Amino acid sequence: MTAAPSEPPAPPARTRRARGAAGARRPVYDASSLLAVAVQEFNARGYDATSMEDLSRAAGITKSSFYHHVSGKEELLRAALNRALDGLFAILEEPAAQEGAALDRLRHIIFRQVEVLTSELPYVTLLLRVRGNTETERWALARRRAFDATIASLVADAVADGEVRAGVEPSLAARLLSGTVNSIIEWYRPGRPGSESLPGEVVRIVSEGIIPPA
Amino acid sequence: MTAAPSEPPAPPARTRRARGAAGARRPVYDASSLLAVAVQEFNARGYDATSMEDLSRAAGITKSSFYHHVSGKEELLRAALNRALDGLFAILEEPAAQEGAALDRLRHIIFRQVEVLTSELPYVTLLLRVRGNTETERWALARRRAFDATIASLVADAVADGEVRAGVEPSLAARLLSGTVNSIIEWYRPGRPGSESLPGEVVRIVSEGIIPPA
DNA sequence: TCGCGGCGAACGATCGTTCGGTTGCCGGGA
DNA sequence: TCCCGGCAACCGAACGATCGTTCGCCGCGA
Numbered sequence: 218m219t220a221a222p223s224e225p226p227a228p229p230a231r232t233r234r235a236r237g238a239a240g241a242r243r244p245v246y247d248a249s250s251l252l253a254v255a256v257q258e259f260n261a262r263g264y265d266a267t268s269m270e271d272l273s274r275a276a277g278i279t280k281s282s283f284y285h286h287v288s289g290k291e292e293l294l295r296a297a298l299n300r301a302l303d304g305l306f307a308i309l310e311e312p313a314a315q316e317g318a319a320l321d322r323l324r325h326i327i328f329r330q331v332e333v334l335t336s337e338l339p340y341v342t343l344l345l346r347v348r349g350n351t352e353t354e355r356w357a358l359a360r361r362r363a364f365d366a367t368i369a370s371l372v373a374d375a376v377a378d379g380e381v382r383a384g385v386e387p388s389l390a391a392r393l394l395s396g397t398v399n400s401i402i403e404w405y406r407p408g409r410p411g412s413e414s415l416p417g418e419v420v421r422i423v424s425e426g427i428i429p430p431a
Numbered sequence: 432m433t434a435a436p437s438e439p440p441a442p443p444a445r446t447r448r449a450r451g452a453a454g455a456r457r458p459v460y461d462a463s464s465l466l467a468v469a470v471q472e473f474n475a476r477g478y479d480a481t482s483m484e485d486l487s488r489a490a491g492i493t494k495s496s497f498y499h500h501v502s503g504k505e506e507l508l509r510a511a512l513n514r515a516l517d518g519l520f521a522i523l524e525e526p527a528a529q530e531g532a533a534l535d536r537l538r539h540i541i542f543r544q545v546e547v548l549t550s551e552l553p554y555v556t557l558l559l560r561v562r563g564n565t566e567t568e569r570w571a572l573a574r575r576r577a578f579d580a581t582i583a584s585l586v587a588d589a590v591a592d593g594e595v596r597a598g599v600e601p602s603l604a605a606r607l608l609s610g611t612v613n614s615i616i617e618w619y620r621p622g623r624p625g626s627e628s629l630p631g632e633v634v635r636i637v638s639e640g641i642i643p644p645a
Numbered sequence: 646t647c648g649c650g651g652c653g654a655a656c657g658a659t660c661g662t663t664c665g666g667t668t669g670c671c672g673g674g675a
Numbered sequence: 676t677c678c679c680g681g682c683a684a685c686c687g688a689a690c691g692a693t694c695g696t697t698c699g700c701c702g703c704g705a
Contacts, residue, residue, distance in 0.1 A: 246684095263562045265479035269661060281663080282685045290661065323642060346560075348477045372642065381642055389632060394641045396614020397607055404606050411600075418603060426640040427608045428537060428586065428595055460650095483695060495697080496651045504695065 301340035319374035515554035533588035
């Protein structure tokens, strides 16, 4: 599928120069800036629908030049998914995610998960759209399921501790919780007013309900 | 991308016979059964990653035979997206979605939306993953946005009528609401126990909160 | 005999990737 | 100071594979 043409030649987001300080050499990319460009294109068109030609054009160089900096398409995907997963799993290592009542830990994780979702938006977006077509994607899916399972067991703990009122089926609650939080990537865009209050609002809304009873 | 081999030759889900009653002719597909096969494959691998070879193999015939029944890949997508969108928009035409207090109409729509999501699962799943690469996909995205906008304005009405307690930012609530409901496609599979009570549980959970305050 | 369902082969286009070659800045020996 | 060898960045062209689609033909039941 050939999507609508991505952009004009586009002012590439170049970052550094080849060497030294006042390098007269032409601007140069590093691996992470090319990854950022690639992930943006992946998210715009979908990984499979994005060609290496698309990526190199968005970077402002030719396809063969692009290959001088990166080892391949799937390697770009792997690096991006890794970044997203590392950000998410780091949350579980925080003291507030490991100590205290289950419900408090859960609320902390939700709060931080929204923060990571927004700060690492392109990478997490890519992660949440993976389908499992390659070994790389299946590995990412497995890691993601492990993260969700941790949250699900925390929800179950909270119910078992009597911290959540009866009638909430734990596994259903956990699934809807993850779905609600993850759906933020569908509409959140950085730099809009009110962004900094989003994590707190999400925690409050999943606690009190979206459309509370009259 | 070449996904893992889909299946062995696969017992194709053939539906009818060519003609007459005791037709000795080999089984034959109609357009809708081939659409069902195609949509399942699209969802398993993603639309772009699914080749016509994959589709015909899943149907148990060759690629060229497959083309004898369908006019092309994008036409299959269009038919599938249309089916999903028709199902969703039909909800808005129901009397209970048009009469009564905003909050009641909203709850009815959520209930029915979960029902349609589950009964038309493969088609709605495909719809919710469209990225907008072709004119067909952009048309589907526009229709989907119109549906979401209807719900968003209903949420705003409920807030304006004082039916929802203060502190809920209407547009944020509407987005999280849609995200929560739509996330069901990520895990719901038909035929599991408790399926019939899901719509009611979802309505209750978005009203009372997923992890209510202690 | 007609025609529908199915088939193999091939079309041009595009895919991810590789290769050989050119450019121009830079460090270091004369 | 000058020059030169090295090398990082970049490019055009092409590779084999696979893509969606088309074509001509065949077998068989009505």
